[in-house]
Amino acid sequence: MSADLIERVQRRLVRDGAAPTSTALATAIRAESAGLLSDAELLRLIRLLQRELVGSGPLSELLADPATTDVVVNGPDDVRVDRGHGWEATDIRFPDDAAVARLARRLATAAGRRLDDACPWVDARLADGSRLHAVLAPVAATGTSVSLRVLRPVRHDLTTLAATGTLPGVTREVLAGIVAARLAFLVSGGTGSGKTTLLAALLAALPPDERVVTVEDAEELRPPHPHLVRLVARPANVEGAGAVVLRDLVRQALRMRPDRIVVGEVRGLEVVDLLAALNTGHDGGAGTVHANTAADVPARIEALAALGGVGRSAVHAQLAGAVQIVLHMTRGAAGRELVEIAVLQRGSDGLVSAVPAVRRGVPVARGAAVLATVLADRGVGVPW
CATH class of the missing domain: 3.30.450.370 (Beta-Lactamase)
Known part of the structure; x- marks a missing residue:
């Protein structure tokens, strides 16, 4: 069997949207073969293609x-x-x-x-x-x-993550306070650092009477929450039609009476719609974003928003009203760890910065005081 025939059969299956079943393979082989095939030869080709295509x-x-x-x-x-x-x-x-x-x-x-x-x-x-x-x-x-x-299909909760060392010191208690206070947060970190795992665990801790709508580019979030709606973007088909982009889904989520809106990964123009959504009374929203440190998150959001033509002052004003907390994950030799919890604050120059509140499970003086005030304003006690 030639590589050319294999490739032609693959293309035909994709174009027809057919699974590589025996019937679909037989049809594709007959259509792509130059001459007549005996039943024995057809059966041999089907078996070879099944090994190649399944x-x-x-x-x-x-x-x-x-x-x-x-x-x-x-x-x-x-x-x-x-x-x-x-x-x-x-x-x-x-x-x-x-x-x-x-x-x-x-x-x-x-x-x-x-x-x-x-x-x-x-x-x-x-x-x-x-x-x-x-x-x-x-x-x-x-x-x-x-x-x-x-x-x-493994579901981690905050207790499990704390037991495995992902949430050191007072981190778990701080996260419980953030959820209870309905503070909006972004989980930052690199690829494979555990951002989605932490986000799913936090969503599982939400009150069961809240309606949660998640929006993702690739389906990863499956928290065990009883009132959950999951929206997943869709790429264009082989004809280049039918694409559903993340930004459209963020807008649709606003029409679905959500108590919390969650974007699985903010990496493009959808950041503009997420910030707008979290500034319209939807407390406790969340998302993940790639960043080297918690301190880099405001600049990362600024860069993404610039793709949508939003100016620096406007995006920092939106960010200040939309997100209160950054949770930064890292992955080292010891495994994944929530190394920093930072509070977003707007300075006198109008720009937002991330102030460290907890590092490796230990409160950091200035940021811890700010976080305590934010929690107290929403009727939640300080966990230290």
Whole structure:
């Protein structure tokens, strides 16, 4: 079987929106084959294509490991896994880059997405909830690159996170106070630092009579809350139509009578709508944002808002009214940790800055006093 036939069958399945069942494969093979095929030859091709188009092939064992969080293929001879303690090399090898490309296309097809020379990268969600990112060579100069993030159906609450060391010192009690006071917050940190895990645990701690609407670019948040509505963005199909972007969903969430609006990851123009939403009486909203430190969050929000044409003074005025708290996560050798809780304050120059209130579970004098005042203003006691 030629690689060209495999690629043509993959494209046809994506175009038709068909799963790689025996019937769909038989139809695609007949349509893409140059001549007539005997029943025996057709059956042989179907079996070969099922091996090519179904499952994650040599990566299956790694993905099945409950400790695995990420698997990456950097090239035919470089497959690595992260089991929570950094990248580890594996002994898995592919015959050549074409085999890696076939795996990438197979996974993209399973997600209903296109991956070929005309569209050499894909960012998609697989049926089991895992996130796929792949880039074909020669755009990936070192060879076809595949990245898989495994999303386990594990639900963490604040008690569990405190027991595992993610919430040191008085951190857990401070978080309970932030939830009770309905303070709006942003969870910041790098990729894989545990932002979504912490956010889900905080949402699980919300009162059960509150209506929570979450908006995400890729479905990750599944907190065990009894009154939850989840909105997920949708990419365009292979014809380039049907896209539903995060910014539109934030606007729709406002019409759904939410008690709290949560944006899974703020990374574009939707920050403008989120800030506007949190300035319209929706207390206790939340989101996550990539940032190096809590102190960098105001500048990060400013940069994202600038993409939407919002000026510096306007975005800082919006931010001051919309968000009160920043929770910063890091990931080190000891694991994921909420290293800082900061209070956002607007200075005399009109700009918002993050004032540290708790570092590694220990109150920091100036910021702790500010946080105590904010909590007291909403009738919540100080946890230290």
